[in-house]
Amino acid sequence: MKHLAVAIVLVLCAACNSKHKKKETGQLTNEVHQHAQEAAQEQGSANAYMRQSSVEHLIRRFESPERDAYQQPQKVLDYLGDLEGKTIMDIGAGSGYFSVKLAEKGAKVIAADVDDDFQAFLQRRIAENNLENIETRKIPYDSPALKTEEVDMVLMVNAYHHIENRPDYFAKVKKGTKADGALVIIDYFKYEIPVGPPVNHKVSMDVVINELKKAGYTIFDVNAGLLEYQYVIRAE
Template identity: 25%
Template sequence: MVNPERRNLLPPETILQQLDIVPEHVVADIGCGPGYFSLPLAQLSSTVYGVDVSQEMLDILAQRAAAAGVHHIQLIRAPAEQIPLPDATVDRALCAFVLHEVDDLQQTLAELHRLLKPDGKLMIIEWDTKPMDMGPPLDERMDMEELAKQVQAAGFYTETRRLNPYHYMVLAWK
């Protein structure tokens, strides 16, 4: 989903400021899709991993990155539950609109914890649970406070924020 309406609701440059990324940071966009956040991340960091289970999405991201002259996004085809990177590799991770789709939430959160360096920071963005005309079915969505508890159970400290009437964020750090 890369369209102007999404940019108004979720301006990536503004949202990503909350990750405090510096050029030396290694950043992972988990469930990167066509690169809505990956490309702006590449403007902030010299090393970006775009991770997605879908080869089609990775191919689209590769095309978009090439068209934008971005050559430092490393694409990885993998499920969020099992990412083939060494422990404590990543300074910052983003997981936008992914956790409601994973098969094993606890395993995914444990994997994100494993990937992050000791001072690492994770940003999770998800859909609010109220009825609306967009997003996944209501029964697939996760309550913000419940998700924060799950993230805490995986070993993170958390802070929650509403981004707009439709989306929320859980910021987490080790």
């Protein structure tokens, strides 16, 4: 009877431990799922937040002297180096703020955006100003729509936080970039600053790096001092 009682206790303990482990596993799964939902909501809210303003208002803001003051485009172009003859995709090109400047430096530019109104504005801008070396490309939300090794560089300015499923998205970006090419991300620091979206829409540098590692990038140059309100990450 004594041995039988011990056996029953052991069986009960094992059942209790199994139930506890299942509970812990369930909690962990729920936490991971909740985090994924929150990340998706933040990305969705970032797009919704931007769309609170009209395209015309956004274009004026994107092309304003105030943006020039903090964006310091010449510093960015100097950082990017010699662009003559290189093919560059500008993802989230919007009004063409950087696309035009890249083309003026001799790059062949693919100005990519998900928005028809921005693409239409940029097409008019290209035609009216006889701009060369720029083509527009409407892209879906979940892909850069690049051919394998199509470009030398991908530039994304102030748009990283709009992308969903980022490791998968940037794995496609990497596939579309030449072996010796690079991805350059410029986005806002994740704290209160006078420009950019609300803090909860921003993505911190360490999160960007971790997500790009998952996408297959292994070499990083991180510059947090080039611009006052933005970090620059070059990934290869």
